[in-house]
Amino acid sequence: xxxxxxxxxxxxxxxxxxxxxxxxxxxxxxxxxxxxxxxxxxxxxxxxxxxxxxxxxxxxxxxxxxxxxxxxxxxxxxxxxxxxxxxxxxxxxxxxxxxxxxxxxxxxxxxxxxxxxxxxxxxxxxxxxxxxxxxxxxxxxxxxxxxxxxxxxxxxxxxxxxxxxxxxxxxxxxxxxxxxxxxxxxxxxxxxxxxxxxxxxxxxxxxxxxxxxxxxxxxxxxxxxxxxxxxxxxxxxxxxxxxxxxxxxxxxxxxxxxxxxxxxxxxxxxxxxxxxxxxxxxxxxxxxxxxxxxxxxxxxxxxxxxxxxxxxxxxxxxxxxxxxxxxxxxxxxxxxxxxxxxxxxxxxxxxxxxxxxxxxxxxxxxxxxxxxxxxxxxxxxxxxxxxxxxxxxxxxxxxx
Numbered sequence: 431x432x433x434x435x436x437x438x439x440x441x442x443x444x445x446x447x448x449x450x451x452x453x454x455x456x457x458x459x460x461x462x463x464x465x466x467x468x469x470x471x472x473x474x475x476x477x478x479x480x481x482x483x484x485x486x487x488x489x490x491x492x493x494x495x496x497x498x499x500x501x502x503x504x505x506x507x508x509x510x511x512x513x514x515x516x517x518x519x520x521x522x523x524x525x526x527x528x529x530x531x532x533x534x535x536x537x538x539x540x541x542x543x544x545x546x547x548x549x550x551x552x553x554x555x556x557x558x559x560x561x562x563x564x565x566x567x568x569x570x571x572x573x574x575x576x577x578x579x580x581x582x583x584x585x586x587x588x589x590x591x592x593x594x595x596x597x598x599x600x601x602x603x604x605x606x607x608x609x610x611x612x613x614x615x616x617x618x619x620x621x622x623x624x625x626x627x628x629x630x631x632x633x634x635x636x637x638x639x640x641x642x643x644x645x646x647x648x649x650x651x652x653x654x655x656x657x658x659x660x661x662x663x664x665x666x667x668x669x670x671x672x673x674x675x676x677x678x679x680x681x682x683x684x685x686x687x688x689x690x691x692x693x694x695x696x697x698x699x700x701x702x703x704x705x706x707x708x709x710x711x712x713x714x715x716x717x718x719x720x721x722x723x724x725x726x727x728x729x730x731x732x733x734x735x736x737x738x739x740x741x742x743x744x745x746x747x748x749x750x751x752x753x754x755x756x757x758x759x760x761x762x763x764x765x766x767x768x769x770x771x772x773x774x775x776x777x778x779x780x781x782x783x784x785x786x787x788x789x790x791x792x793x794x795x796x797x798x799x800x801x802x803x804x805x806x807x808x809x810x811x812x813x814x815x816x817x818x819x820x821x822x823x824x825x826x827x828x829x830x
Contacts, residue, residue, distance in 0.1 A: 431464050431604065432581045434571075436745060438468060441569055445473055445543065448515060451533055451562060452545045456571035457690040457715045458630075459622045461604050462547040463487070465571060466519045469545065473517055484509050487521040499532035506536060517543050524548040524634070530561040537565060550630045550689050572745045573602035573716040576738070576825035582607055590822050598734040601718025602741075619718040623691075630689045637685055642672040644723070646682050650692060650712050651720045655733045657709045690715050695740070698751035698763045700795055711752055713740045732777040735821060736761060739775050739804055742825060755794045770799045771830075779807050779818075789816050802830065 437454075444452050454462050470483055484506060486493050496502050502520075510516060518536065523529045523546045536542045574582065576594065579602055585593045600606060600615050603622060609615045631637050649666050650658075660679055667674060674682075686692045693713050697706040714720045717734055743750050743764055753760030753772060762773040772795065774788045788803045789811075795801070801816045804824050811818040824830050 431461070432578055433468060434461060434465055434578065436575065436578070437465055437569055437571055438472070440747070441465075441469065442472070444567055445469070445476075445517075446515065448540045448543050449537070449565070451537055451566040452543075453566050453568040454545065454547045454571055455568060455690075456549070457573065457603075458549045458626050459603050459605060460571050460573050460690075460716075462549075462571050463521050464604070466521060466545060466547060470517070470519065478517060481511070482514055483517045483519070485519040485521070488525040489522050497527060499526065499528040499530075499535075502526055502529065502532040503535050506532075506542075510541065513541070515543055516541060518545065520544070520546040522548060524550060534561045534565065549626070550634060570744070572741060573718075574604055575602070575742055575745050576822075577827060578602075579607070580826070590826075594738075594822065594825075595731075597738065598717060598729050598731060599721055601716040601721065603716055603718055606718060615718070616722060619716075620722050623719055623722060626689050626691065631685055635685050635688070637682065639672075639674070639678075642667060642674050642678075643682050643685070645670055645672050646679065647686060647691065648723050648725070650686070651714055651724050652726065654713060654720070654730075655711060655736050658712060691719060693740070693744070695750060695752055697754050697759075699754045700760070700763065701756060705751065706754065709752075709754075713737050715741070735777055735804075735806070736775045739773065739821075739824070743773075755791070757794050758791060760791050760795070772799060772801045774801075774803045776803065776805045779803070779805050779811050785811060789813060792816055 441452060441454075444450060454465060456462055466485070470485065473483070474480075486496070488496070496505055506518060520529075520533070523533075526532065533544055533546065536544060576597065579585070579593065579597065580590065582604070583593065601619070603619065606615050606618050609618055627640060631643065632640070637643055645667060646663060649663055660676055663679060664674070664676065683694075687694050691714065693715060695711045695713060697709050698704070699706055714737060717737060740750060740762065743762065746766075748764040748766045751763045753763040760772050761775045764771050764773060772792065774791055776784060776788050779785050779788065792801050803811070803816060803818045804821055805818070806821055807818070808820055819830060
């Protein structure tokens with residue numbers, strides 16, 4: 431497995447921090463456990479000895495007796511033999527009841543540097559109890575970026591575009607690159623999705639109507655990149671003989687987001703400088719899931735390109751919104767460390783009409799933030815201070 435430097439560089443400053451819990455969260459099988467292993471290897475290189483590293487994977491039967499906060503607290507404290515810092519790694523900790531109380535009890539001793547991972551929203555700000563309020567830092571892990579996939583597959587520059595089309599279809603979950611056969615890829619991604627449904631949707635969130643749940647996901651994936659309408663979804667389900675209430679619909683949407691299957695992207699009023707609560711969009715966390723959960727025979731490359739750009743942006747640590755202008759919208763408004771950028775994404779700038787539409791989206795924006803158009807084109811169409819970038823150059827990081 432490649433070294434996931436895009437995440438490690440953000441976490442390193444906290445390796446020896448005992449006052450803050452490090453939370454690493456994201457979609458199942460996106461590589462969180464690998465990152466824990468890589469952190470362990472790095473601290474060993476810095477001189478931390480094996481007996482001061484405690485690693486527990488709660489998916490292993492070896493730790494099946496640890497079910498409660500008290501169990502966990504006792505287990506770890508029994509491992510302590512001196513006053514040096516102990517490094518605690520707790521993988522898929524959401525399986526432990528009231529785990530927050532245990533790790534907070536350990537944290538207040540200032541003897542432990544604690545790292546935890548999880549695959550649902552209990553690992554994010556939305557559901558963590560007040561026991562940990564202000565006492566943790568969190569890092570979201572996504573499927574592999576294009577640059578990481580180039581490294582893991584040892585792809586040469588002349589084959590980058592071919593690789594991109596493979597990602598359009600099968601996504602970037604790390605282990606799927608172990609399989610060459612399309613049927614094996616399909617089976618693997620289906621198994622990942624089914625494990626999310628069983629463990630996080632049915633067991634934890636207690637959602638029973640999996641048929642309607644799957645139909646909602648399928649609908650969202652097929653309208654990806656378009657404005658979300660609850661009315662349209664409910665009408666679609668009614669035609670499919672899966673009628674549900676509006677409240678149930680939003681419960682299912684929250685379940686999809688909390689397990690990181692899809693991402694909700696809010697609108698940002700560029701002129702009013704405020705986040706809007708309506709007319710949001712959804713993007714899938716990994717295009718492989720789109721492959722197995724829709725009836726589309728052919729890949730919609732335009733939508734998939736927009737999705738890849740979105741996933742790349744959040745992997746790089748940007749806050750991402752849909753931009754609302756007085757006359758229309760901009761695909762993405764992104765910010766990081768108070769720097770803002772605007773991005774339009776289109777498959778090809780194939781006509782003057784398309785060029786005018788994509789570059790013209792910025793006409794009503796009179797600020798000086800950088801503006802970009804990203805497409806598959808290899809010819810540079812930059813104009814009027816708006817920079818055009820080829821998608822490969824964007825994904826490799828040579829531009830932007």
